[in-house]
Amino acid sequence: MPAGIVRVRRMSRVVVVGGGFGGTATAARLAKLGHRVTVVERRGRLGGAVGFVERDGFRWDAGPTATALPAVLRDLFRKSGRPLERELELVPVDPLREHRFPDGTRLALPSGGRAGQLDAVEAALGGRLGRVWVDYVHGFAETWDLLRRSYLEHPWSREHADPRAVATLRSRASLQREAARVLPDERLRELALFPARLDGQDPRRTPAWAGMVAYVEQSFGLWTVPGGLGALAAAMGRRLAERRVDVLLGTAVRDLRLRAGRVVGVDTDAGPLDAEEVVCAVDPATLPALARHARRSTPAPPPSVSHLGLVGDVPGLAAEVVLHGDPMLVVRTGGRAPEGAAAWTVLARGAVAEDVVATLARRGIDVRGRVEVRVDRAPLAQTQALAGSPYGVLWRGRGTVDRKLAGPPYDGLHLAGAHAAAGAGLPFVGLSAAVVAARIGPA
Numbered sequence: 016m017p018a019g020i021v022r023v024r025r026m027s028r029v030v031v032v033g034g035g036f037g038g039t040a041t042a043a044r045l046a047k048l049g050h051r052v053t054v055v056e057r058r059g060r061l062g063g064a065v066g067f068v069e070r071d072g073f074r075w076d077a078g079p080t081a082t083a084l085p086a087v088l089r090d091l092f093r094k095s096g097r098p099l100e101r102e103l104e105l106v107p108v109d110p111l112r113e114h115r116f117p118d119g120t121r122l123a124l125p126s127g128g129r130a131g132q133l134d135a136v137e138a139a140l141g142g143r144l145g146r147v148w149v150d151y152v153h154g155f156a157e158t159w160d161l162l163r164r165s166y167l168e169h170p171w172s173r174e175h176a177d178p179r180a181v182a183t184l185r186s187r188a189s190l191q192r193e194a195a196r197v198l199p200d201e202r203l204r205e206l207a208l209f210p211a212r213l214d215g216q217d218p219r220r221t222p223a224w225a226g227m228v229a230y231v232e233q234s235f236g237l238w239t240v241p242g243g244l245g246a247l248a249a250a251m252g253r254r255l256a257e258r259r260v261d262v263l264l265g266t267a268v269r270d271l272r273l274r275a276g277r278v279v280g281v282d283t284d285a286g287p288l289d290a291e292e293v294v295c296a297v298d299p300a301t302l303p304a305l306a307r308h309a310r311r312s313t314p315a316p317p318p319s320v321s322h323l324g325l326v327g328d329v330p331g332l333a334a335e336v337v338l339h340g341d342p343m344l345v346v347r348t349g350g351r352a353p354e355g356a357a358a359w360t361v362l363a364r365g366a367v368a369e370d371v372v373a374t375l376a377r378r379g380i381d382v383r384g385r386v387e388v389r390v391d392r393a394p395l396a397q398t399q400a401l402a403g404s405p406y407g408v409l410w411r412g413r414g415t416v417d418r419k420l421a422g423p424p425y426d427g428l429h430l431a432g433a434h435a436a437a438g439a440g441l442p443f444v445g446l447s448a449a450v451v452a453a454r455i456g457p458a
């Protein structure tokens with residue numbers, strides 16, 4: 016049996032704490048493996064950060080609008096019942112996004128391979144920068160392959176991991192240092208650091224290997240669901256119903272129940288629940304029994320989010336436009352709107368000193384006077400609504416990696432979701448669910 020796998024050779028009662036994408040993905044997999052699964056979710060709906068915000072005929076994705084690595088979703092749906100195609104239509108996003116730099120340069124970065132990105136970067140930034148960029152991205156091919164096999168897709172075991180994967184994870188190299196070393200152009204460095212910055216990370220303390228996101232996006236593209244990726248929340252709910260997972264909505268887990276160093280269930284605000292296996296798919300720092308183990312972790316804050324319902328003459332933009340600078344703004348244009356209107360979401364990272372619509376106008380996207388409906392969601396309001404950050408923890412160098420690799424502190428406990436995963440976002444969170452299912456194994 017591969018190292019790190021706890022074979023549970025009988026049907027177990029499993030309680031999954033948290034009904035976000037991490038919790039629901041783990042629950043669906045475990046139910047298909049024959050376990051009796053209960054998901055406990057404190058809010059009135061499943062999905063966590065995934066879902067919709069609706070107002071006055073406008074509808075915006077509350078959280079994710081696109082996902083890299085569609086294989087993670089496909090594998091989840093195939094391994095928990097019917098294939099994804101029977102539930103959701105997944106379509107490619109191309110270009111991945113348009114980058115607008117403070118010097119006025121614009122770069123629409125295409126999906127689907129090196130050649131397209133080489134040409135686009137060459138045309139937009141000039142010189143030999145296209146070659147420099149694709150070489151930088153391709154430098155992560157081996158990292159991706161190593162970490163995928165040793166860490167992302169399998170329960171971690173230092174003894175059995177490829178020593179090169181161990182060395183990669185133990186490296187002190189930061190993403191910022193690596194980008195500065197390899198990329199001679201400020202705009203390319205902005206491009207390289209963008210995914211970490213969007214996730215609320217400080218690139219100086221983010222491990223260099225996290226740069227492999229650029230490789231994953233280039234190789235496998237970004238994918239979305241027409242009408243909004245928020246539809247994934249309802250699809251997960253249907254999958255749990257099909258697999259006869261018990262879902263307790265509006266019920267918060269207060270703490271783990273422990274006996275002799277082993278988890279034997281959870282205490283909820285509706286009473287105790289017994290379980291042989293418990294999956295924590297929330298911020299562990301919020302559960303008293305885990306608070307000590309998570310005390311050196313700091314949540315990565317969500318961005319400021321403004322959902323805009325726009326009417327009248329609105330500029331046509333790519334699905335995602337990144338306005339580099341401070342604050343960095345990310346405009347996502349794919350919301351659903353009444354005829355003749357548009358639904359945009361603006362994410363802001365950094366020093367937000369004025370209204371985001373005014374900043375947009377200063378940066379060349381002027382929708383002042385066009386905003387008919389607006390919903391603002393401050394970072395604190397988001398973490399309060401979800402009782403934790405959907406972006407997981409802040410990278411603080413090598414210590415953060417060590418803590419993530421250390422695994423759960425009690426027998427019978429498993430960790431999934433953004434706080435346990437190698438990073439935030441649906442691909443990493445979905446992979447963390449697959450790893451927990453592999454650890455517990457079939458009934």
Ligand SMILES: Cc1cc2nc3c(=O)[nH]c(=O)nc-3n(C[C@H](O)[C@H](O)[C@H](O)COP(=O)(O)OP(=O)(O)OC[C@H]3O[C@@H](n4cnc5c(N)ncnc54)[C@H](O)[C@@H]3O)c2cc1C
Nearest residue numbers: 033035036037057063064078079080268405432433440441
């Ligand atoms: C604005 C925004 C945009 C994003 N854009 C993208 C994107 O484009 N692509 C992408 O891949 N990712 C994106 N992400 C990140 C992605 O959404 C998250 O990383 C992922 O959904 C996290 O899933 P999770 O299950 O770990 O956590 P969550 O979604 O936070 O779910 C945790 C759940 O647990 C519940 N809970 C918490 N405590 C308890 C308790 N004690 N008892 C019971 N229930 C509890 C919460 O109510 C919540 O439902 C975005 C996130 C945000 C906020």
